[in-house]
Amino acid sequence: MDEIVRTEQETPAAGGGRQSRTNDPERTMADILKVATAEFADKGLSGARIDEIAALTRTSKRMIYYYFGNKEGLYLAVLEDAYRRIRVVEAQLQLEDLPPAQALRKLVAFTFDYQHEHEEFIRLVMNENMQRGEFLAQSRVIQELNTPVIDAVRQIYERGVSEGVFRPNVDPVDIHLAISSLCFFSVANRHTFGLIFKSQMGSAPDLAKRRDNACEMLLRFVQA
Structure with a gap:
């Protein structure tokens, strides 16, 4: 998990630099759940896209799957x-x-x-x-x-x-x-x-x- 979190701590910032993110798994999971709630509510299980959720939370599919297992696991959460x-x-x-x-x-x-x-x-x-x-x-x-x-x-x-x-x-x-x-x-x-x-x-x-x-x-x- 530490390797994955370190990877996700840095995201591209405006102007080509790197922007630091706080190593806060609980906040990351809460953010993912909030965005995923809107995505699943709007599009259902079959229509929701993990790529879209990852983009809106500035994380990655790998991180989402690490926390929730798969798309169905995220939906159940x-x-x-x-x-x-x-x-x-x-x-x-x-x-x-x-x-x-x-x-x-x-x-x-x-x-x-x-x-x-x-x-x-x-x-x-x-x-x-x-x-x-x-x-x-x-x-x-x-x-x-x-x-x-x-x-x-x-x-x-x-x-x-x-x-x-x-x-x-x-x-x-x-x-x-x-x-x-x-x-x-x-x-x-x-x-x-x-x-x-x-x-x-x-x-x-x-x-x-x-x-x-x-x-x-x-x-x-x-x-x-």
Whole structure:
């Protein structure tokens, strides 16, 4: 690795000189993941090009393959990083401090906003569904990352049932599915839906209305 890193530390600078780069593997990997996320989200696994990712990160294919193994390994790392980022923010919502109905509303609103602000996440999930979940199935990390969100939904729901505000016998996974469906569709299908029904899917008033509708529908779904 030291030989490879030393090679990558120097890149051509304007005027024909050499420009020093910091020997920082973690930063290099983070930069590669950031650029690769955009590349895979935009072009999918088959359309993305390692050469393009290397050029945009001022590194080399050799370095990318050293860190991630191959193109598929980089794609899987991008998927894991995308799920990790949304789950890290979710964990900071402090839903346990709120009454059940308010906690559920906050979770739905967060999911709606996050997915609209991170379209690359939606596109990666869409692409992975086109792969029939082939790479997600290989990742124990993603399975583990998604356990806490179901636990959070279950805790909100069970508190609501015990307080008499939510009806019994609703599967927390079904609640999570309903949240994901309402929020995901709003991003994934906004172009076609907006064109067909002449709706301003990206306008601030429309987003606010659809976020409120999503919260209201989920609350009515579980209310006693």
